[in-house]
Amino acid sequence: MKKFLALLTVCALILGSLAGCGGDSGTPDQGGAGDTGGVAANSDITILDYAEMSSLYPLDMGTVSDAQPMFWIYDPLLRLDPNQEYVWMLATGCDTNDEGTEYTFHLREGISFSDGTPWNAEAAKANLDIMADQSHGYKSQFMYANIDRTEIVDEYTVKVYLKEVYAPFLNALAIEPAGMVSPKLLEAGDEALNTTPIGTGQYTMKERRVGEYCLYELNRDWWGYDADICGGTPLVDADCGFNTITLRPVSEEATRVAMLMSGEANIINSLTHTNKATVEAAGKETLQKVGTSMAYFYLNCQKDVFKDVRVRQAISMAIDIDALNDVVYGGEYEKASSFLTGSINFYQPQTPYEYNIEKAKQLLTDAGYGDGLTLVCWEENDTTDIQRGEFIQQQLEKVGITLKIYPQEGGFLTDNVNAYSGDPKDTAFDCYIRGYGADTADPDEAVGRFASKALPPMGGNYSFYKNPEFDKAIEAGARSIDSDVRAEAYATAQKIIWDDVPAVALLSTCYSAAYDSHIDGLQFGPAGCFNLMKAKYVE
Numbered sequence: 001m002k003k004f005l006a007l008l009t010v011c012a013l014i015l016g017s018l019a020g021c022g023g024d025s026g027t028p029d030q031g032g033a034g035d036t037g038g039v040a041a042n043s044d045i046t047i048l049d050y051a052e053m054s055s056l057y058p059l060d061m062g063t064v065s066d067a068q069p070m071f072w073i074y075d076p077l078l079r080l081d082p083n084q085e086y087v088w089m090l091a092t093g094c095d096t097n098d099e100g101t102e103y104t105f106h107l108r109e110g111i112s113f114s115d116g117t118p119w120n121a122e123a124a125k126a127n128l129d130i131m132a133d134q135s136h137g138y139k140s141q142f143m144y145a146n147i148d149r150t151e152i153v154d155e156y157t158v159k160v161y162l163k164e165v166y167a168p169f170l171n172a173l174a175i176e177p178a179g180m181v182s183p184k185l186l187e188a189g190d191e192a193l194n195t196t197p198i199g200t201g202q203y204t205m206k207e208r209r210v211g212e213y214c215l216y217e218l219n220r221d222w223w224g225y226d227a228d229i230c231g232g233t234p235l236v237d238a239d240c241g242f243n244t245i246t247l248r249p250v251s252e253e254a255t256r257v258a259m260l261m262s263g264e265a266n267i268i269n270s271l272t273h274t275n276k277a278t279v280e281a282a283g284k285e286t287l288q289k290v291g292t293s294m295a296y297f298y299l300n301c302q303k304d305v306f307k308d309v310r311v312r313q314a315i316s317m318a319i320d321i322d323a324l325n326d327v328v329y330g331g332e333y334e335k336a337s338s339f340l341t342g343s344i345n346f347y348q349p350q351t352p353y354e355y356n357i358e359k360a361k362q363l364l365t366d367a368g369y370g371d372g373l374t375l376v377c378w379e380e381n382d383t384t385d386i387q388r389g390e391f392i393q394q395q396l397e398k399v400g401i402t403l404k405i406y407p408q409e410g411g412f413l414t415d416n417v418n419a420y421s422g423d424p425k426d427t428a429f430d431c432y433i434r435g436y437g438a439d440t441a442d443p444d445e446a447v448g449r450f451a452s453k454a455l456p457p458m459g460g461n462y463s464f465y466k467n468p469e470f471d472k473a474i475e476a477g478a479r480s481i482d483s484d485v486r487a488e489a490y491a492t493a494q495k496i497i498w499d500d501v502p503a504v505a506l507l508s509t510c511y512s513a514a515y516d517s518h519i520d521g522l523q524f525g526p527a528g529c530f531n532l533m534k535a536k537y538v539e
Contacts, residue, residue: 051410074179273330
């Protein structure tokens, strides 16, 4: 038997110590202070994200903006820390059979959901059964399609049977879509799941005004306060803490920066190089991390214009990615040399397409588009994304391609791209510019999401790309626990997709943030979600 021992890193789960000992930061009124075990009742920190959430149900999340609050409300069986190591959460560990098709999870005892429902094998099975049932069509459900069934062994033990080997199964359970939800909420159905989140996490959602803010309140009964688990003093006995987090969607970066500078916000997500020096000069801290995220220019391969690989290759040659990096990102990113980032296992660099306007024009002429063509492109309405789109638009003009760009709110894109269920050739967009972070930090998600089986709404194949040889390589990588077999399979897959260009892999992106001097220990997780496990508030 292969034993996955519980790590003693749960002690890092002290998110609540990331607190303010008073002071209102321009956030909703929390009422007066009272006897709250050392945590001021009106204390609050404010975090600004660049997009609104599209879902409050972990399994239906589609963006990093969705994932952020899931981190606070829901605990998964285990979690990946910023170094991609396992931290055991609602499970204390698991055993597997030698074939890698059976996983026996040992569940942590004495935990309840915020509605009082006990956490036990029945609750785990209720969640895993829905994760396995692909008929629901939730946006992140495809990663659990290989679950065959879950059996209750005893009150705190469940055994999961896979249909066949799935190498990154534990990684897939260690991300926010695998957050465990109260069985009562699951029974209530989709409307309740998207409006009334109930988990075992350190925070509960107190109030939400769509498009304005979401208020999260400290869960004083969180299981992680147990000193035996945390390895230290329970949070509620601390001298300083914070009672609430206010999360606001603010798409305009200049506004986010202004709110940080004025003290209206403590942490802001997504900071471009143009504002980095400004916030640092004002005494604010900045944070950057190269993770598993990459920016892509997706090309809908089911549209007639993109069925010819010469058009796709021409677009790749027409974009000066080095200049894009310099102009939009201050040269801080890394030019893509694969559909994987270098931080993901089995990365194999490919030969980059040369920036060559004349060759691009010739390819378009050979494909029958010498007189030019017009394409409709969607992108997110974040400041940096708009700048990136404008740069690509200007580049493509040089080869006779008119790119009509329509910036959209993140939730709209999630609903109309990630969850698209119609005929791929009928999408309202021809191409799509957006980043993608592989939450699992595994190549099966990062490059395997371009497999035929992963077309929306069942996966993240936003290029609607289909190639049987590519699919075969992806299957080989996912169905083996032999590292050598996986390495060979993903080397093949990376070569095929690089040559086929269903999307232009632009840049391995840095996650970027800024925060005030009261925050210490802020980190990014592998896929760009704020990891606040070791963060704390300092005077």
